[in-house]
Amino acid sequence: MRDVAIIGIGMNKWGELWQKSIRDLITESALLALNDAGIDRVEAMYIGCMSSGIFTDQEHLGAIAPDYAGFCPVPGTRVESACASGGVAFRTAFAHVASGLSDIVMVVGVEKMTDVDGAKATFALATAADQEYEVYHGITFPGLYAMMANHHMHKYGTTRDQIAQVAVKNHKNGMKNELAQFRTEITIDQVKNAVMVADPLTILDCSPITDGSAAVILCSMEKAKSLTKKRLVKVTGSGHASDTIQLAQRSDFSSLKSTALAAQQAYKMANRKPSDINFAEVHDCFTIAEIMVIEALGFAEAGKGGKVTMDGLTAIDGKIPVNPSGGLKSKGHPVGATGVAQIVELVKQIRGEAEPGRLVKNANIGLAQNMGGSGASSVVHILEGV
Amino acid sequence: MPSPRYWREIPQRYRYEANKCTKCGKVMFPPRLVCPACGSKEFAPTHIGNEGKVVTYSVIRVAPSPFVDQAPYTVAIVDLGEGVNIMCQIVDCEPEEMKIGMDIRLEFRKIQQEGSDGIICYGYKGVPK
Numbered sequence: 001m002r003d004v005a006i007i008g009i010g011m012n013k014w015g016e017l018w019q020k021s022i023r024d025l026i027t028e029s030a031l032l033a034l035n036d037a038g039i040d041r042v043e044a045m046y047i048g049c050m051s052s053g054i055f056t057d058q059e060h061l062g063a064i065a066p067d068y069a070g071f072c073p074v075p076g077t078r079v080e081s082a083c084a085s086g087g088v089a090f091r092t093a094f095a096h097v098a099s100g101l102s103d104i105v106m107v108v109g110v111e112k113m114t115d116v117d118g119a120k121a122t123f124a125l126a127t128a129a130d131q132e133y134e135v136y137h138g139i140t141f142p143g144l145y146a147m148m149a150n151h152h153m154h155k156y157g158t159t160r161d162q163i164a165q166v167a168v169k170n171h172k173n174g175m176k177n178e179l180a181q182f183r184t185e186i187t188i189d190q191v192k193n194a195v196m197v198a199d200p201l202t203i204l205d206c207s208p209i210t211d212g213s214a215a216v217i218l219c220s221m222e223k224a225k226s227l228t229k230k231r232l233v234k235v236t237g238s239g240h241a242s243d244t245i246q247l248a249q250r251s252d253f254s255s256l257k258s259t260a261l262a263a264q265q266a267y268k269m270a271n272r273k274p275s276d277i278n279f280a281e282v283h284d285c286f287t288i289a290e291i292m293v294i295e296a297l298g299f300a301e302a303g304k305g306g307k308v309t310m311d312g313l314t315a316i317d318g319k320i321p322v323n324p325s326g327g328l329k330s331k332g333h334p335v336g337a338t339g340v341a342q343i344v345e346l347v348k349q350i351r352g353e354a355e356p357g358r359l360v361k362n363a364n365i366g367l368a369q370n371m372g373g374s375g376a377s378s379v380v381h382i383l384e385g386v
Numbered sequence: 387m388p389s390p391r392y393w394r395e396i397p398q399r400y401r402y403e404a405n406k407c408t409k410c411g412k413v414m415f416p417p418r419l420v421c422p423a424c425g426s427k428e429f430a431p432t433h434i435g436n437e438g439k440v441v442t443y444s445v446i447r448v449a450p451s452p453f454v455d456q457a458p459y460t461v462a463i464v465d466l467g468e469g470v471n472i473m474c475q476i477v478d479c480e481p482e483e484m485k486i487g488m489d490i491r492l493e494f495r496k497i498q499q500e501g502s503d504g505i506i507c508y509g510y511k512g513v514p515k
Contacts, residue, residue, distance in 0.1 A: 119451045126450060132395050133416065136509070137474050137497065138446060138453040139461050146444035147463060154442070154486050199445040199481070244422075248463045248471040253442050 001098040003221035005232045006383070008037025008106075009344045014212035014332040015181045022056050022112035023068045025334075029215035030069040030108055037217045038228060043102035045069070045076040048089030048109040049336035054124040056112050065108055082128035083285060085109065086339025087370030087379035090216065091238050094381075097218045104223070109340030110213040121209050125335070128373040130246045142206055144247055144374040145286035146198035152254040152288060153200070155303065160200055162306030164191035166287040167204050167329050169309065173316055174326020176357040181210050181332030191287075205287040210332030214341035233347045237272065237367075237382030239265030247374045254303075256289075258378035259296035259369060266380040267298075272365065274298030277320060277382070279349060279360040280367040281342035284327040290314075293369055294322060297380075321360045324349060339370035339379065350385040392505055399509035400494065402436065404470070405429035413468045436492040437515065438466040445481040452498040460484055464492075464512055476512040489515040 010032025012025065020028075026047065034040060047061045058064070062076035079089035086109030093107045113121055126135045129144065152158045168188055174180040186204060194202035224232055241261035244250055250257065267273060274297060282297070284290035291305035299320050300308040308314065314322035325331050325345040328338055346366035348354045364385045371378040397403040398416045405417035409426035415434045420427055443462035446453070453459065460476040462484075475497075476490060490512035497509045 122450050134473050135450075136395075136507070137461060138449065138456065138459060139473060140446055140448065140450055142448070143444045143446050143461055147442045147461070150444060150486070151442040196445075196447045198447060201444075246473065248473045253463065 002100060004094055004097045004218050004235045005221045005224035005386070006216050006235065006343065006347050007219045007224050007228045007230070007232070008033040008039070008217035009215070009347045010036055011179055011214040011341055011344045012212065013179050014210050014334060016114050017211040018114065020211065022052055022058060022110060023064050025112055025211065025213040026061070026065050026108050026110050027068045029213040030065070030106060033106060033215035033217050039104070039217070041071060042074065042104045042106040042217060044074060044096060044105045045071065046089040046093045046105065046107045047076060047078045048086035048107065048340055049078060050080060050082055050085045050111060051124045051127065052112065054116070054120070054127070056115050081377050082372030083283070083335045084339055084370045084372035084377045084379050085336040086214070087342070087368065087381070088240065088339065088377070090340055090343055090381065091240055091379055093218050094235050094238055097220055104217060104219045106215060106217050107340055108213060108215045109337035111334035111336040112211050113209045113334060114211050118209070133246055140198060142198040142201050142286065145288050146201045147247065148253055148292065148374070149200055149288035152292065155254050158291065158303070158306035160192060161188050162310045163205065163287045163291065164188045165309050166284060166290045167191050169315055170284060170323050170327040170329040173324050173358045174330025176355050177326045177331060178355060180326045180330050181208060182330050201286055201288070207285045207328035207333035210334040212332055212334035212337045214337045214344045216340060216343050216347070231351050232386045233350050233383050234386045235381060236384045237266035237270030237380070239263060239269070239380045240378070241265070242377050243375055245373065245376045254292065256292050256296045256371070256375040256378065258375050259293055259371060259380065262378040262380040263297050263369070266367070266382050270382040270384070272382060276365055277367045278363050278365045279321040279324060280369065281325060281345050282322055282327070282369045283338070283371045284323060284329050285333060287329070290322065290327070297367065297369060316358055316360065324354065324358045324360050339368070342368035342370055343381065343383070346383045350383065387500060387505060387507070389505060392507060402433045402510070404432050404434050406432040413470050415470050415472065434470050434472070435466045435468070438464040438490060440476065440484070440486055440488040440490060441465050441471060442486060443476065443484050445484070452500070462512060464490060474510055474512050478513045491515050
């Protein structure tokens with residue numbers, strides 16, 4: 001495998017973008033990334049998208065993306081892994097360039113979610129769970145994570161306030177992110193007293209429905225050095241693992257084995273350990289998820305994720321800032337775009353381009369963790385400035 | 387739901403049919419073609435038990451469309467013994483009476499209905515013992 005660098009990033013403002021179609025979203029981020037890299041063409045495209053078929057009646061994004069970016073006949077490949085589609089598309093593109101098959105490859109993550117009503121959006125998202133043995137019985141995604149939250153609270157004594165603190169922290173970061181969907185500060189009491197979705201999680205424990213996209217351009221390190229004058233960011237670690245599709249069939253309901261295994265692979269490839277990581281972007285689809293993820297990544301002991309969050313370990317000025325972008329909670333969660341946007345954020349932070357107030361000090365080694373379903377797939381990347 | 391899709395799962399939803407690995411003894415519900423524990427492809431038919439304990443649960447307040455009329459309702463993971471955990475609704479029990487560790491029994495109940503002229507879907511729900 002040869003070394004791979006990221007030479008371009010692009011992301012549009014996220015939110016309820018009624019005036020924009022899925023092809024607009026894809027093309028906007030693609031053009032921003034090309035402009036950032038200072039190039040006008042790539043050799044292949046990967047598109048991370050969970051469910052354009054249900055959300056917009058449109059499949060075949062592998063053709064639409066290069067067509068509207070003006071790249072035909074460049075090949076496009078759609079990658080689907082539920083909410084981990086973006087992260088897995090990035091890993092696939094990384095392998096593509098590392099193998100020597102192409103020198104310059106673009107990854108676009110996208111989801112256009114507001115063309116359908118809430119019930120249809122919930123249905124589309126629920127397809128990431130087991131249709132016959134989970135969804136059939138009336139479970140929802142907030143419900144799955146709520147069951148993990150109740151188990152974590154019962155097993156470790158994690159408190160409701162500690163769980164709510166994840167949302168408070170991420171909104172505090174997101175309000176300084178110009179591209180974020182919800183740029184408002186919230187309090188622990190507001191989180192706890194908001195409309196209950198699935199006990200104990202309220203609407204403010206849940207990531208929102210969002211339209212958005214993000215793009216990155218990967219390049220062989222050798223070629224990258226001659227192409228760009230910006231600080232190069234190298235992909236040093238990549239890991240990907242699966243778990244049972246059904247939450248009920250796991251050996252534990254308050255830990256994320258697929259994330260722990262993907263992280264072990266990424267740490268090994270990068271020759272790094274958890275204490276080497278300067279900051280991380282993680283999959284806080286629900287507040288409890290961030291607590292379980294930081295435990296799986298080795299930032300906190302099992303059962304201590306809530307406590308360290310309350311103590312400020314993961315705050316913007318803490319030892320390991322987590323979700324300086326605002327995370328899925330505040331920045332938004334257009335599911336297929338999320339994993340790619342995490343990579344965009346890592347590059348922004350390493351280059352020192354994030355907005356003041358959410359810029360991580362000495363951000364040289366960053367980690368991104370993206371997962372699908374109730375943790376049935378997880379993908380972890382480590383990026384380092386060179 | 388297309389009727390073949392509903393019909394295929396009837397042995398599990400109505401009769402709790404499972405399979406047991408003849409090599410390592412793992413019980414699989416629903417049945418599988420490969421044992422995830424030992425890789426064996428040899429199985430004997432068996433049934434899951436109908437009594438167990440609540441491992442964790444949540445009360446669904448914002449429900450997907452087929453379940454809107456039932457909300458709020460409780461969904462739980464239930465440990466049925468022999469290493470089998472299933473997810474199902476817990477009924478005949480107020481949400482505030484739910485507890486982790488609670489003993490439940492599975493009963494045959496209506497799960498959902500597809501509009502006014504679609505399939506009426508049945509299966510198991512847990513009730514307090």
